Amino acid sequence: NFYYEEAYYIWVGCIRDTPLIEYFRYLKKMCLTLHNLAQMKKGWLPIHGAFVNIYLKDGTKKGIMLMGDSGAGKSESIEALKAAAGDMIRKVEVVFDDMGTIHLEDGVPYGQGTEIGAFIRLDDLDPGTPYRDMDRSIFIASENPNARMIQPAAPYRVVVHNHKIDLFAYANNYT
Numbered sequence: 353n354f355y356y357e358e359a360y361y362i363w364v365g366c367i368r369d370t371p372l373i374e375y376f377r378y379l380k381k382m383c384l385t386l387h388n389l390a391q392m393k394k395g396w397l398p399i400h401g402a403f404v405n406i407y408l409k410d411g412t413k414k415g416i417m418l419m420g421d422s423g424a425g426k427s428e429s430i431e432a433l434k435a436a437a438g439d440m441i442r443k444v445e446v447v448f449d450d451m452g453t454i455h456l457e458d459g460v461p462y463g464q465g466t467e468i469g470a471f472i473r474l475d476d477l478d479p480g481t482p483y484r485d486m487d488r489s490i491f492i493a494s495e496n497p498n499a500r501m502i503q504p505a506a507p508y509r510v511v512v513h514n515h516k517i518d519l520f521a522y523a524n525n526y527t
Contacts, residue, residue: 388451397455400420401448403416404416404446416519447506448505457514
């Protein structure tokens, strides 16, 4: 349940105390719903996707946004781009790796992130990644086959900045 107080521009959500939401992801999704409602109220479109800025060695910067369902290959597509064009890329900056928004300013599309962290399945990572990022991550149910890791993907200042979208792609996993 949620309520919007127009006079103070505040969203209030009610989350009941139940063992069902002791798993972090359920609570995260409920809070994310309130955030997305606030963004839609501003006329922004929340999306499930990934956004990176690619800084090329020739000095140009390109903002790439991929949208799609879980498991559609958004993160894998970014990794493939980095591998294929690695000799042309100076740096890749992650803006978001799960939820973000699209909005227009003077007819130009911009993206912003919703959260600073990524909620990643451990089996989706290279074997050494959890150990490399252990000091700045939270592990959830690491003993389970579906173990997850919360890892900072980008600094807050990067997430909340307007990033011009140069390429928008939709990824799907339909057969």
